[in-house]
Amino acid sequence: MAKVICFANQKGGVGKTTSTNALAMGLKHKGYRVLCIDFDPQGNLSFSMDADTEPPTIYDVVKRKVKCRFAIRHTEMIDIIPSNLLLSSVEVEFTGNGREFLLKDCIKQVSPMYDYILIDSPPELGVLTVNAFTAADVVLVPVLTDVYSLQGITRLYDTLQHIKRTLNPTLKFGGMLLVRYSAREELSRTVLATAEMVSKSLQIPLLKTHIRSSVMIAKAQAMQKDMMKIAPQNHAVMDYMQLTEELLRGGL
Numbered sequence: 001m002a003k004v005i006c007f008a009n010q011k012g013g014v015g016k017t018t019s020t021n022a023l024a025m026g027l028k029h030k031g032y033r034v035l036c037i038d039f040d041p042q043g044n045l046s047f048s049m050d051a052d053t054e055p056p057t058i059y060d061v062v063k064r065k066v067k068c069r070f071a072i073r074h075t076e077m078i079d080i081i082p083s084n085l086l087l088s089s090v091e092v093e094f095t096g097n098g099r100e101f102l103l104k105d106c107i108k109q110v111s112p113m114y115d116y117i118l119i120d121s122p123p124e125l126g127v128l129t130v131n132a133f134t135a136a137d138v139v140l141v142p143v144l145t146d147v148y149s150l151q152g153i154t155r156l157y158d159t160l161q162h163i164k165r166t167l168n169p170t171l172k173f174g175g176m177l178l179v180r181y182s183a184r185e186e187l188s189r190t191v192l193a194t195a196e197m198v199s200k201s202l203q204i205p206l207l208k209t210h211i212r213s214s215v216m217i218a219k220a221q222a223m224q225k226d227m228m229k230i231a232p233q234n235h236a237v238m239d240y241m242q243l244t245e246e247l248l249r250g251g252l
């Protein structure tokens, strides 16, 4: 069965999509069978991996209009189930008991076909993110090295603890990942020091690898290309390769 990894943070623009994309490519280059699930109605992961967002998408899968495997796109980069804006209506369309298990139930069907399933989640702690937490084995939390980055981490932690108690007892907080880190910038160093304190007090890991900033990251996404293929020597891309190795060494 595949290990399910979810990137989450209720803050927007912190690197969830980018990190999902990069770790997926890192794992693929290591020879693993990887499926990405775009569970963010913005559909940015689908775009960056060159998947069309016409139906069937993950929305049709959770609505049980189509079986999970028939929504998989086999792009040049990866296997991915795309999403589009319709996914946001899940919040109002599903109100009954068991709505937290929609994604987990879908994933079960394709889990034996992959080693890893990576989920990109939206910037909120609503029903979509709760579904992602319920389906996941591990949650990774990208944290942007800016002044507001660690605000809300306690709330995210509390939500994860709640999901662990009620819906998914084996869920693991895999760690916080500093994104757009620059050792030369004082703000980055301050955020790192705060993240270390948060990590100690909440007993959640802070990943050793920090991802530096590079325009190549956005460029590869805009070009819908595998950053590890088009710019393997780029410093931020190398950081993501190192992250892949750190996570694998840690038993991912």
Ligand SMILES: Nc1ncnc2c1ncn2[C@@H]1O[C@H](COP(=O)(O)OP(=O)(O)OP(=O)(O)O)[C@@H](O)[C@H]1O
Pocket: 011, 012, 013, 014, 015, 016, 017, 018, 019, 040, 042, 044, 121, 122, 123, 179, 180, 211, 212, 213, 214, 215, 217, 218, 219, 221, 236
């Ligand atoms: N290491 C990096 N260096 C430079 N730009 C980056 C880096 N990581 C992410 N970005 C850029 O920052 C922006 C936000 O990143 P991303 O879309 O991954 O965040 P997100 O958390 O998924 O956003 P949302 O909450 O809207 O889903 C994107 O334009 C992306 O290309």
